[in-house]
Amino acid sequence: MSIRARVTWYGIGVVSLVLLVVSGLFGGLLAGSVPLGQDEELRDRATVALASLRTATEISAQPSLTPVDAGTSKDIVVMVLDEGGAVLTTTGFVDGAPLGVPAELLARADRDGSVTATVAELRIHVRPWQHPGLGRRGYVVTAQAGQRRISDQVGVLTIIVISDLVALVAAAMAIWLAAGRALRPLRQFGATADEVGRSADLSRRLPAVRHRDDLGRLTGSFNAMMDRLQEAYVRLAAALAAQQRFTADASHELRTPLTTIRSNAGFLLAHPDAAPADREAALADIDSESTRMAGLVDDLLTLARADGGQPVDLAALDLAELVRDVAGQAGRAHPDRLFFPSGEPAPVHGDAESLRRLLWILIRNAVAHTGDGGRIWIAVATTPGRVVLHVSDNGTGIPAGLEERVFDRFVRADPGRRSDGSGLGLAIARSTVHLHGGRIRAAANSLGGAVITIELPAGSLSSDS
Structure with a gap:
């Protein structure tokens, strides 16, 4: 079963429970008010009959012109009795005979002023009357079939059931539509995931x-x-x-x-x-x-x-001092080249062996591209937060368009030149610089040679660093 169906059924269950509770309470109140309403109508009709009797000039037995069957009709029957309980007039009969009112009801009416009770499936209200001017007294009886109360209760329950069904259907449709709209991203989610799985389109x-x-x-x-x-x-x-x-x-x-x-x-x-x-x-x-x-x-x-x-072991060191040391070794290793180290103290955080290997790579690269008597400059400078190293020469330089590719593996600026190198030197240099959080770039200089520029984060030579 889909999530939408489960949400809908869950919502229908909740709505049904709420409707059941509310309808039960509401139906109970209405069903209880039906007999109260019938009794109120009987009392009102008795009050009207008493008012007519008080203004009558003569009270005698009179037949009804249009009597009704109190057992089957929903109309209220009004009956006037004398003080002995004999029928003076009535608007209805039961099985062709006047309604018989038990003597105890008449006695209770005399004692309590009025009485309402159910007799032979009829709801009866009895109230005494008297006419001082005529010296007469008796009882006014109003009656109605009990079936009316049952039919009213059935009608109330029918209305409640129909209303509940309409509300339940409307709620189900609303929940179904709302759940579908709310879950639309989930369907799109599933469809997109399936499409990505089939097509590998990320x-x-x-x-x-x-x-x-x-x-x-x-x-x-x-x-x-x-x-x-x-x-x-x-x-x-x-x-x-x-x-x-x-x-x-x-x-x-x-x-x-x-x-x-x-x-x-x-x-x-x-x-x-x-x-x-x-x-x-x-x-x-x-x-x-x-x-x-x-x-x-x-x-x-x-x-x-x-x-x-x-990871590399970083420690505080002076890059300018390391440059002077390596330049001195390079001058002794390559007496046919001229090296010019320069720079003020430049503290960095780095691995001394890695940076030494980096300098040798750049120096060997410069030596390989310069002839006898070639000049190689190794300069260190500081800027706010950065230490900049320049290694330049007056050799053959870097062809245009290869400034970035020379740092790739096995890429040489001059493929036709015979070299004892592996073609990995500048690739190692770039990796070393990146491990130290720096940047490296290559370019041609004004002498026609190449210049390699390295920027490293500045450090401190204090022991706390």
């Missing part, structure tokens, strides 16, 4: 609901969930695509050193008597390519740890 949304009720909040929550799912799906698709590209590129990059090692090993196996110079050249190639492949694997592991969100 852009589907429920229509906005203006009312801030439970269904409105449910609609908003569903649409927000679909937004998050769509965003997660886009990120997952991008991550899978990047992983596929990375796997293909890594396979390609690893294939080259492995091919060189395999060919040289095959040469040595096939020519055990090769000349010493050839053997040394083959072994040197194997050693060089093994070193290159080991570096590539180390870089892949570094990126894998960065992608896995491996």
Whole structure:
């Protein structure tokens, strides 16, 4: 059974219970008022008859012109009795004879002033009368069939039942329509969920609901969930695509050193008597390519740890001091290049080893793109809340349009240039900067070379930091 049907049946049950209680109370009151109303009519008719008797000039037995059958008619019968109970006049009969009034009712009327009772399925009211001017006295009797009271009660109950049925049908229709309108977002919710499941279209949304009720909040929550799912799906698709590209590129990059090692090993196996110079050249190639492949694997592991969100140990340090230290080491490692470190103290919160590796990546990248006598500038500056690092050179620069792509894996600014690098250096640099909450960008400088700019959150060199 649907929710709409269950809500409707529940509403019908509640309305039925309310109608039953209210109708019972109301019907009881009306049913109880029916005999009271009949007695009141009998008393009123007796009062009218007494008024006529008090003004009469002669009181004698008179036949009725149009008598009614008090047992079957709903009309009120008026009967005047003398003091002995004999009928002086009557407007109706019972089975062709005047209504017999028990003597005890007449006695009670004399004692109490009036009496109302049921006699032979007739409701009777008796009241004494007297006419001092004529010296006469007697009783006025008004009577009506008890069937009238029963028919009135049946009529009241019929009206109540019909009213209840009409109200119940109207309530059922109103509840059905209201429930359908209120549950419309749920039907749309189910249809949208089914459509998303069939088509995998995560852009589907429920229509906005203006009312801030439970269904409105449910609609908003569903649409927000679909937004998050769509965003997660886009990120997952991008991550899978990047992983596929990375796997293909890594396979390609690893294939080259492995091919060189395999060919040289095959040469040595096939020519055990090769000349010493050839053997040394083959072994040197194997050693060089093994070193290159080991570096590539180390870089892949570094990126894998960065992608896995491996936390870094942040500590207060002076980036300018670290720059001067690394620049000095680079000058000794590359005496054919000129290094120009500069900058004032620049406190940051970072991992010293990660930032040192970052500086070496940028320096090696600059060395690879400059010739003998090339100049490399490493400058540190501070701005409010930020520390800025610039690594620039006067080398070959970055081709237009590659400023963002140079940070992708296995992307080189000059694919034709032979390099001992893995093609992962700037990708590792970007991951390192992002782990430190910073930004990195590449551009061409006025000397025709490249400039790598890194912004990191400023820190403090105090021990409390």
